[in-house]
Amino acid sequence: MPKIDVEDLISLVRNYNPKTNEDLIRLAYDYGERMHDGQFRQSGEPYFTHPVAVAAILTEMRLDDATIITALLHDTIEDTKSTYGELVDLFGKDVAELVDGVTKLTNLQLSSTETKQAENFRKLFMAMSKDLRVILVKLADRLHNMRTIKSMRAEKQAQKARETMDIYAPLAGRMGMQWMREELEDLAFRVLNPEGRNSIIRRFINLQKETGDVVGKITQDIRHELEEAEIDADVFGRAKKPYGIWRKMREKQQGFSRLSDIYGFRVITKNESDCYRVLGAIHSRWRAVPGRFKDYISQPKTNGYRSIHTTVSGRDGKRVEVQIRTRQMHEVAEAGVAAHWSYRDGVRAENPFAVDPAKWLATLNESFANAEDHDEFLEHVKLEMYSDQVFCFTPKGDVIKLPKGATPLDYAYSIHTRIGDSCVGAKVDGIRVPLWTRLKNGQSIEIITAEGQRPQPTWLDIVVTGRAKAAIRRSLREEDRERFIKLGRELARVAFEHVGKKATDKALRTAAKTLGLSSGTEVLARLGSAELRAAQVVEALYPDLATSQGDEITxxxxxxxxxxxxxxxxxxxxxxxxxxxxxxxxxxxxxxxxxxxxxxxxxxxxxxxxxxxxxxxHSGKHPAIYNVTVNVTIRNDAGVLGRICTLIGEQKANISDMHFADRKSDFFRLLIDIDMRDVEHLHMVMTALEADTDVAAIDRFRDVTRQP
Structure with a gap:
């Protein structure tokens, strides 16, 4: 029998929604139990214990009846003889649509190959855009599965844990449900790195033996300061979860003993003005850590999160993070986007800080609209789900929200693609700064543009937003395509002449079909961009000729x-x-x-x-004995020259001489003599060098003053 019976479940719902439709929940409970009769989980328990546990998790978020009923029925279409039509008749179209949406998500293998994964992510966000409650049920489903994962096979545990760490945990965080994100991460961490997790726990136990109950002591210290300031507020403290500490150790490259902010505290106030009074009381008692203050009350996150964050040097010099918020803000911080459906006393809670899911989804999906291929879409999704935010101002005072680590170029593209494409400089708080400058909260940004400016390949390493990356790639593709086609045509001509053939349009179209490309023009473009070798094109049409060119030509x-x-x-x-x-x-x-x-x-x-x-x-295979001088300008930085030499070697080319033509504090210009086989070999070497982010310019050096 299920551990939670129907009356216990109804009692959990009635605690926050006295007007709940008890009869409909009983009907759903009985129907689900009947449909799953005879089915068992890996642990040996009756299968229906799982849907009931998922429903119980959702009651903690005080969700509406439709979501609770969906949880009870979420596996019926997938695993039983139940049908969509039957659910419509019994529970209405709203519940049937939700159950169908969860079923479709269950069938997505989100941890499959990248191309498949990207397509499934698109489907996931489509399901979210129809009704976000589908994702809430799916997240609760995953949470219960992770809590009971020990009964699965080892390889299945690892697969589910990786999927949870990569997708479901960050998605929960992006939706504002930090408690769920932290628990999902820690449950996955327990599977993926049990020894690492146990080492953190052991060190915590030793620390408590040495210092006693630090959380209790600091909590009492904060309460004392608030009483002195006559502020009525609740104070809660906790040690951070093992995975959170592990991640901080890796990010900061510090050992446990040197990691200071492993304790977190929350102060819940009656009103917003008290939040700032609490902040003043804490800062007057303890020294604030520079750069660790964030005011998400005046500048909320897109998922509705509002709170003041500050880190101070507390008792015995230990750094502690303090979050200060009102009760209503705390409800949104716990439930995130789900707060939109929360009930209190039988009516939907009117929380002024709860974000409208439709608007939240619109901001999320906007970033994905311009993704042209699977890789770009995946990149956008992961950037969006993992990103924290900074808030900057336009010269007119409007607020622009950007992910942590964003640069003036990201800001420019967030305003308009045209502004980003023509950007030549930026001012931050009135001072001219490089385009790679990382923006901070509260800064005012002004973009300087110039007609005729075009995006540079190095910009891809500067920006962090998916929108900016997509716009830059699109512009570079358009700009380079004609140049690549022209170069590819010459490479094709040479390669075909080597085997006594001509690179006609018909031949190129036939080669395109053989190579699985859309057109002969695409073949030329890929030849010019070094994505395709001329020998591959020849071999696609004339395999016998391509493989019988004999010995090298002296x-x-x-x-x-x-x-x-x-x-x-x-x-x-x-x-x-x-x-x-x-x-x-x-x-x-x-x-x-x-x-x-x-x-x-x-x-x-x-x-x-x-x-x-x-x-x-002479047509045929030539040895690499033809010396060519290449003019290269590189950034003056450690390791750059060595990497350039390595890139040349990777193309099976030999450097016969090198000298510096110009030396500056920030760049070097070199003349490099390289032994080449033919023009295609030269093109491959120059393309490899041009693609390096530290190569500012490259061309073939020709000097008419040299003796002919």
Whole structure:
């Protein structure tokens, strides 16, 4: 039999809602028990103990009858012969829709591969947008499953715990239910790292032996100060949960003995003005820790959370965090978005601080609207669910909410994409600052724009909001696409000529189908961006030709079109490499010099056509013996030069020489001589370097003053 019988459950609901529909709850209880008859949990208990426990958890949030009934029935469609139509007839469409929504969420495998995970996240947020109570039931369902997880197989425990840590715990936190987030995290921590959790608990026990009841002593100290100030308020204290302490140890890279703020205290006042009186009393008694004060009363979080946070050096110098809020604020802090459905004395509680779920969902979904692919969507979701917030002001005094760690670029994109794209600088509190500056609460931001400015690739490492990242990526894709297509066409031409074929539009369209791409233009774009190698395209169409190119072509045979008694030499002014269009020029006493067709030195020889010889590179595989000088500007910082050399080596290229052309305090400009196989090899090396965030500029160095 279930541990909580129907009358006990009704009593829990009646405590906050005397007008509850007891008969409908009894009907749902009897119906659920009948549907699940003969089913058992892994622990051996009757299965219906689980839905009843989920309903009991939701009574702690004082939720409406429809949500409690949904909890009792949430597995009936999935696991029994019950149907949607039957639930409509018995309990009404509202309950049936909620049960159906929970069933669909249960079928989502949120911890699957990233592509599938992103699609399931989209479905999860769609379900939330229809009725947020679906997620409340699902979170309570997950909480009870985590409380009873020991009866599952070990591998199933690990999978559920990871899913809880990655998805459900942060989602509960994002919805404002911090108590649920903390418990879910700690239950998952118990499974994923039991030794780590036990070590925290053991250290706590030792600390209590050494210092006694610190929580009780500090609680009494705070109460004494409030009595002295004649402030009527309740004070509660607790040690933070093991996972919260573990996370702080990792974030701050400190051992347990050095971690100070492991105790938290709450002061619940009668009204808002008393919150600030309490703050004054605490700060006059203990020294405030700089940078640890946040006023979420004057600037609430989007999920309705309001409270004053301060950290002080308390008894014996121990840091303690104190949260100060009114009773109504505390109810929202405990229930989060769920406070919208909370009941008191038979009517829905009119809490002025409870956020409208529709508006909350609108702000959450806005960030996901511009995500163009699965990776971007997942990135947005995780950023949104894990982010704390800072509040900044526009020059007109309007408040802009941004995630913790946001920069002026994030601020610019939050105003408008056009403002972000054209941003060239920013002022914080009237002072010009770099675009990578991390914003703080209360700062006033002014964005400086310029016509013609375009987003830079390095901006992706500066911004933290999904909206800004999506806008920058979109702009970079549009800007680079034409350049990549042009470069890709040349690479395709060279590769196809190597096997005696032509890179026609039809050939490229056929290659696109073989490679699973949308068009021939997409093939060229990916060739130009180094996402695809030219050899792959050739192999897709001519596998026999692509794999039978024989031995490497020696330098003596590299150039075709010369008389047998003549030897070609590469001109150092343009340093042509196999795959580029070339021309031979005769020089008295020095034989034939091979120039790239776009070499600036050829302009002086336009009228001497008798010296020009029609030559081309031999088709086939060339060795990496063709020296090319690359002009690279890099940031002056530790390890950057070493990483640049490593990137070149990873492309199977050898550095034959290097010298510094310019040295400044913040950057170096280097000329690097690299041995290349062909133009595609050169392109791969330059693309790899250009993608590095510490490379400010890169181009091929050509000097017409060099001897040809």
């Amino acid at each position: 330098a003596e045979r590299a150039v075709v079109g010369l008389d047998s008694d003549k030897q070609a030499n590469r001109a150092q002014c343009c340093q042509p490499v196999p795959g580029e269009r070339i021309v031979g020029i005769t020089y008295p006493g020095r034989g034939v010099m091979v120039h790239a067709i776009d070499c600036p030195a050829l302009a002086e020889l336009e009228d001497e056509t008798d010296r020009w010889i029609d030559v081309h590179w």
